[in-house]
Amino acid sequence: MNSSLIQKQRSILDALQQIDSLPARGSRTLFVVDEGQRVIGSLSDGDCRRFLIRARNLDAPVEQAMHRDFISLRKDASDIALLKKIKKLGIQYVPELNPDGTFSRIVDFSGGKSFLPVDAVLMAGGKGERLRPLTLKTPKPLLEVDGKPIIEYNVENLLHYGITDINVTVNYLAGQLEAYFAEKSRTVPARFTCIHEPQFLGTMGAVQFVPAWQHDTVLLMNSDLFTNINLEAFYFSFVESGADMCVAGVPYNVNIPYGIFSLKEDGTVTGMQEKPSFYYYANAGIYLFKRSLIDMIPRDRIFHSTDMIELLIKNNLKVTQFPIAGYWIDIGKPEDFKKVQEFAKNLNRREQQ
Numbered sequence: 001m002n003s004s005l006i007q008k009q010r011s012i013l014d015a016l017q018q019i020d021s022l023p024a025r026g027s028r029t030l031f032v033v034d035e036g037q038r039v040i041g042s043l044s045d046g047d048c049r050r051f052l053i054r055a056r057n058l059d060a061p062v063e064q065a066m067h068r069d070f071i072s073l074r075k076d077a078s079d080i081a082l083l084k085k086i087k088k089l090g091i092q093y094v095p096e097l098n099p100d101g102t103f104s105r106i107v108d109f110s111g112g113k114s115f116l117p118v119d120a121v122l123m124a125g126g127k128g129e130r131l132r133p134l135t136l137k138t139p140k141p142l143l144e145v146d147g148k149p150i151i152e153y154n155v156e157n158l159l160h161y162g163i164t165d166i167n168v169t170v171n172y173l174a175g176q177l178e179a180y181f182a183e184k185s186r187t188v189p190a191r192f193t194c195i196h197e198p199q200f201l202g203t204m205g206a207v208q209f210v211p212a213w214q215h216d217t218v219l220l221m222n223s224d225l226f227t228n229i230n231l232e233a234f235y236f237s238f239v240e241s242g243a244d245m246c247v248a249g250v251p252y253n254v255n256i257p258y259g260i261f262s263l264k265e266d267g268t269v270t271g272m273q274e275k276p277s278f279y280y281y282a283n284a285g286i287y288l289f290k291r292s293l294i295d296m297i298p299r300d301r302i303f304h305s306t307d308m309i310e311l312l313i314k315n316n317l318k319v320t321q322f323p324i325a326g327y328w329i330d331i332g333k334p335e336d337f338k339k340v341q342e343f344a345k346n347l348n349r350r351e352q353q
Contacts, residue, residue: 004095005103006030008040008063012048015062019045027093027106032066038101041066072097073107073115080239083114083232107162114232115162117215118288121207124151124223125171125197130333139173141223142180143337146344149180150331151223153344155188158219161231164190165214168223169206171197202304203285208297215291220305222285226340228326229286238288243320245289245312247305249281250328281321284328293317 004027006015015030022028032041043066051065052058071086073096086094092110095103107115128140135143141151151168158166170177174196181192195209207220217238219231229248238246255277262271287305296311297303312319327347329340 002103004029004031004106005033005039006043006062008032008034008066009061011059012051012062012065013058015043015065016045016048019048027108029093030062031070031095031103032062033103037103039070039072039095039097039103041068042070042095043067070095074099080236084236087114113160113162116232116235118163118217118219118231118235119165119167119210119213119215119291120158120163120219120221121167121169121210122151122154122221122223123169123203123206124177125169125174125200125206126224127172128224131331131337134334134337137173139170139176140331142176143331145226145331145337145340146348150226151177151180153226154221154223155184155190157228157231159188159190161235163219163231166190167193167195167210169195169197169209171200200302201300202302202307204297204305204308205301205303207294208299213291218289218291218294220287220289222330224331225285225328226331226344227284227286227324227328229284229324229328230326233325234286234288234322237320237322241320242318243288244293244317245287245309246320246322247309248284248286248324249321250284250324252280252282254278254280281323284324285330286324288322 003018003022006018019028019030028045030043031039032043034040041063043062047065047067051060055064071082071091071094073082073094086109092108094107094109096105096107098104109115124139124141126140128135131140131143142149145153155166168177168181174194178194181194185192193211195206197206197209203220207218217235234246234248257275259272259274260276261269262273264270293308293312297308309319327343329336329343331337331340
């Protein structure tokens with residue numbers, strides 16, 4: 001039996017000994033199960049102590065001291081309100097239950113982690129031609145940034161937010177990426193599926209080849225981005241807005257060093273703005289959308305995310321934008337690669353201090 005589970009008839013003394021044997025870093029709470037292995041309550045060290053102060057009986061069954069109104073997650077359901085409640089109460093470890101109420105696993109919410117019901121698709125099939133010769137023998141997502149492949153930073157961010165169903169579209173030097181994820185699957189509790197595009201079909205076109213989906217929401221993103229986007233806030237924004245698709249945006253300023261005229265159609269000057277600055281949000285290459293939209297993707301032709309956005313707007317479906325508050329670097333050119341090396345080195349150094 002899992003070390004976090006205890007039968008309801010076991011004694012308080014047994015529970016205290018079992019709690020004491022749990023790792024110091026991790027959940028220090030037991031989950032009480034009945035004869036059918038269904039979780040019926042939670043029990044912490046504090047619950048045991050409070051029961052002993054009241055009842056003074058080490059031999060009493062743990063069922064008498066457990067919390068019956070414990071918080072749990074369901075493998076077959078998602079609830080934003082519940083996720084927010086867990087964060088608000090500061091609960092760090094929550095049991096995930098199967099549809100029949102039996103124990104599945106412990107979900108770790110410590111350190112800002114989350115549990116998002118999302119399937120991810122990482123686009124990793126490009127040739128990275130602008131970064132040659134670096135990409136002649138190595139696919140761009142596997143180029144190292146401060147000693148770690150670019151794509152690994154994105155995988156780590158997905159796992160941090162509880163996204164464990166991860167699909168990777170591959171094409172150029174696909175064997176290297178397949179080997180990387182085959183090794184990754186041995187050490188990381190996630191499902192990695194590499195998908196071969198039969199031909200280049202654009203950022204959205206490749207999504208239609210995912211063989212199986214686990215959730216109703218899809219996260220699609222470029223695998224060569226260096227970003228700490230808050231995927232939980234992104235997901236909350238998407239769901240709460242009632243959007244069909246939500247596009248992550250990155251702030252982009254345009255400064256014009258000259259005076260700009262305001263003109264009528266006939267060329268008459270109506271005003272002048274001296275050295276204006278314009279503030280926009282640029283497409284960050286990260287999208288959340290309803291899985292049902294995949295049926296709208298045309299087959300056998302190139303179809304980009306921008307095509308999908310235009311199609312949704314044309315059909316009066318809702319597209320929203322989520323502003324990235326953290327960092328975001330698109331590693332497209334050699335100067336971007338050099339920039340991200342220094343940025344990541346300084347970032348990792350600060351995190352280790």
